[in-house]
Amino acid sequence: MKANKWFQRSLPLASLQRAPELSRYAYIAVFSLIVVACSEGSNSMAKKNINIDQLLNQTNLNSKSWPWNGVADGMRKKWNGLIPVKTNGIARAETALDRIEVKIGRKIFDRQSIAALDTAQIKRGIIVTEGTAVEPKMNDNTCGNVGRAPKEYDYPRNFVDNKTGVIDTVLYVNLGSDFCDDRKKGETESDIAVHEFGHALGLGPHFEGFGIGPIISDAFWSVLVKLYNDE
Numbered sequence: 298m299k300a301n302k303w304f305q306r307s308l309p310l311a312s313l314q315r316a317p318e319l320s321r322y323a324y325i326a327v328f329s330l331i332v333v334a335c336s337e338g339s340n341s342m343a344k345k346n347i348n349i350d351q352l353l354n355q356t357n358l359n360s361k362s363w364p365w366n367g368v369a370d371g372m373r374k375k376w377n378g379l380i381p382v383k384t385n386g387i388a389r390a391e392t393a394l395d396r397i398e399v400k401i402g403r404k405i406f407d408r409q410s411i412a413a414l415d416t417a418q419i420k421r422g423i424i425v426t427e428g429t430a431v432e433p434k435m436n437d438n439t440c441g442n443v444g445r446a447p448k449e450y451d452y453p454r455n456f457v458d459n460k461t462g463v464i465d466t467v468l469y470v471n472l473g474s475d476f477c478d479d480r481k482k483g484e485t486e487s488d489i490a491v492h493e494f495g496h497a498l499g500l501g502p503h504f505e506g507f508g509i510g511p512i513i514s515d516a517f518w519s520v521l522v523k524l525y526n527d528e
C-alpha cells in the first residue's frame with residue numbers, strides 16, 4: 298500500500314465548506330450537477346465495463362511491471378483451487394477473507410489445512426503477520442504489503458508459472474508497521490487487509506480505486522471478481 302490520498306478527492310466539498318461567501322444558489326447549482334451526474338445510469342455502466350477490462354489488463358494480464366516482470370504476459374495470473382491461508386488468528390484478516398468470498402460468491406480459501414502448521418512446513422498459501430509491513434522508504438503510509446516473508450517486499454522467485462499463469466508459492470500479507478496502524482486507515486479496520494489480499498490474489502500495479510485514490514473501491518472489487526470468476 299503506497300501513499301493513500303483518497304481524502305484529497307473530497308477537496309471540492311471541503312472548498313465549499315471553506316467558502317462562506319458562496320451563495321445558496323451556488324450550492325443549488327453544485328447539487329444539480331451531482332443529480333445530473335447520477336442520472337447517467339446506463340451510459341456510465343457501459344463505460345465502467347470497458348474500464349474493468351482495461352484495469353484487469355493493466356494490473357494482471359499485462360506483465361510489464363511489478364510483480365510480474367515479463368512472466369506469463371497476457372495471461373490471467375491467479376491461484377488454482379482453494380487457497381490455503383494461515384491468518385494467525387488476526388481478526389481483520391479473517392474479516393477480509395469473508396468479504397472477498399462474499400464478493401466472489403463462493404469459497405476460495407482453505408482456512409484449515411495450514412492454519413496449525415509451522416511456517417517452515419508451509420509450501421503453498423498465504424500467511425498473515427502483523428507489525429511486519431515494509432517498503433523501501435518507511436513512512437506513515439507503510440500500512441501493509443505482500444512479500445516472500447515478514448518484513449520483505451520482494452516476491453518469491455518463480456511464484457507464477459510462465460506457461461499457465463498459476464500462482465503457486467508462499468506469500469506473506471504483512472499488516473501494519475511501527476509507522477502505521479492499518480486498522481485506522483480506510484473505512485473499516487479490514488480495508489488494508491482486503492487491499493493486500495488483492496495483491497496476493499493476483500492484482501499487481503495499483504490503479505484508480507486500488508491504492509490510487511481509495512484503498513479499495515467498486516472498481517477494485519469488479520476487477521478481482523472478474524479475475525476469479527471469468528475464464
Ligand SMILES: [Zn+2]
Nearest residue numbers: 298299503508
Ligand atoms: Zn498496494
